[in-house]
Amino acid sequence: MTEMTFADAVREGLAEELRRDPLVWALGEDLSTAHGGTSANQYVGLIDEFGPKRIVNTPISENTIMGAAVGAAVAGTRPVADLRMADFGMCAVDELVNQAAKIRYMFGGQARVPLVVRQAIGVRKGAAAQHSQSTEAWYVHTPGLVVVAPGTPADGRGLLKSAIRADDPVVYMEHKDLWLASGDVPDDEGVVPIGVAKTVREGSDLTIVSWSKMARLCEEVADTLAGDGVSVDVIDLRTLWPWDKDAVYASVCKTGRLLVAQEAVQVGGFAAEIATDVTENCFDALKTHARRIGAPRMPVPYAEPMENEFRVTPERIIARARELLAA
Template sequence: MTMTYLEAGKVALAEEMRRDPAVWAVGEDLGRGGVFGQYRGLSEEFGSERISDAPISEACIMGAAVGAAMMGTRPVVEMRFSDFALCAVDELVNQAAKARYMFGGQTRVPLVVREPIGMWRSSAAQHSQSLEAWYAHIPGLVVATPSTPGDVKSLLKAAIRCDDPVVFMEHKALWQLEGEVGDADDVGTFGKARTVRAGGDVTIVAWSAAVHDATAAAQTLAGQGVEADVIDLRTIWPWDREAVLASVERTGRLLVVQEAVNVAGFGAEIAATVAEHLHHRLKAPVRRLGAPRVPISYAPPLEAKVRVTRDQIVAAAADLVAARQPA
């Protein structure tokens, strides 16, 4: 069936709540449907005990959810914006991510933290960031970055069933994107990439909304005689190293595309891994595209200056194909 990216997340949560009475959701404004409408109608079906409105305190919300997860429930925590989740970093990073290890495996934290990410309608510097690399750095956390409605639905179901904390990062600009989704039995797999488009000239790796820019760029490149292998990571921890390495071994060229700031972004991890393992097979230096290290502006023309565009991807990929790795 076809549904929007936003609807896919709502359906996945509802299916899991019907399947397992231990699943519940907590966050600000959930009773009225959530700030983007991603919980609309759920309180009518499940009641206020399972679709729980919380005070405006991200640290309180996360701390309560961590304790509830350790006691055997499966909370889905809505942080409204990934930027706001920084108020609860201690509860997530120092408590949820480490509890299983510090208690010697005697407790687990089956917690999902939904963090909408990315630039969206001039939301400015405190509502537009893509901070996935921060969480990928933390042992104990799973990090999901779906780009399609199908992956939102299947990966959110996998996240809810996971016995470890999952940071689930949905891109705000994709809320109305429509696509095919699986049925209630379709549960995703972490660490399994998707090949969006096959090609033998250059590998383009992306995740979240950048996948769609990379795919559009690949179509333009095909018209220029360049065939790109476009890989959607789906999750960045774990990430599908094998799929990326196999692709680059065939193409000899790698371009990593991310919306996040380029400096210390997750693209650097991918680039370093490929350089370490396949340096002898590269036909050109590894290339990364990401945002400059500046705050995101409210003004649309300035916001546009930090976006990675289809044209930039086309130009970078074409340069890679034309370049040669120094001897």
């Protein structure tokens, strides 16, 4: 194991895939400048090893970053497109949803679209309405797409590898606050399979399902509740589509209580899908109805006191969990 930041681990993972397969390449804004990516140096140095044909520094042209990735995937390569932030990803929803997600299907399997699109999600302090959104539910809702949202450096590296090797288009969502967070990363290849959740806290009284940065907050929640004598199973989904139903069902059958926590706006969010699915399929195991927690349905405000109103904090999760445990 080696301790490194999420950004460094994912960059290592990308470099390893670039070395492994000459058909892998990356494109996006600022990839080969001294910035090496958005601001967390996710690509720094790669241009020196792999050159400008494989680390393509693009114009600010989101439609074409995404569209070119689709065309290049169809034409036999494995591009990793970086759209900087999920908010900018909206500029390329057409190419992702109308093209990447549909091509294999509407052309009757004549082609595959093996691409990865990186879109950073989540509130980063003071980033406000257009640089803070968590849009994972948009893409989970879109047939044809795989959606991953790793929450640790090891998962970030390992899931990027699986995403690159997959023949499906994969939306890879990384939380901006995680880029500089550190964690242990295995020294071996460390591939993390798509569709497999990880139980990060073992418990028997309550299941909390989450993903990305929120899974880390839920670990804190579990530790706090442990002080009250409550033992919590915390499941970090890691992949949102396809999500690991077996792991969640097994946990709920053990605990009888489910809380799904997401950073995104609660209304129409992915937590609702999990809570509903578990209610439909594990109803007899539930001691009380499943619950979810997500942000109020409002844009992310700027000033800290207001921004905090948007945040799904550990305190708010604990309050919801206690309400659930008392039911």
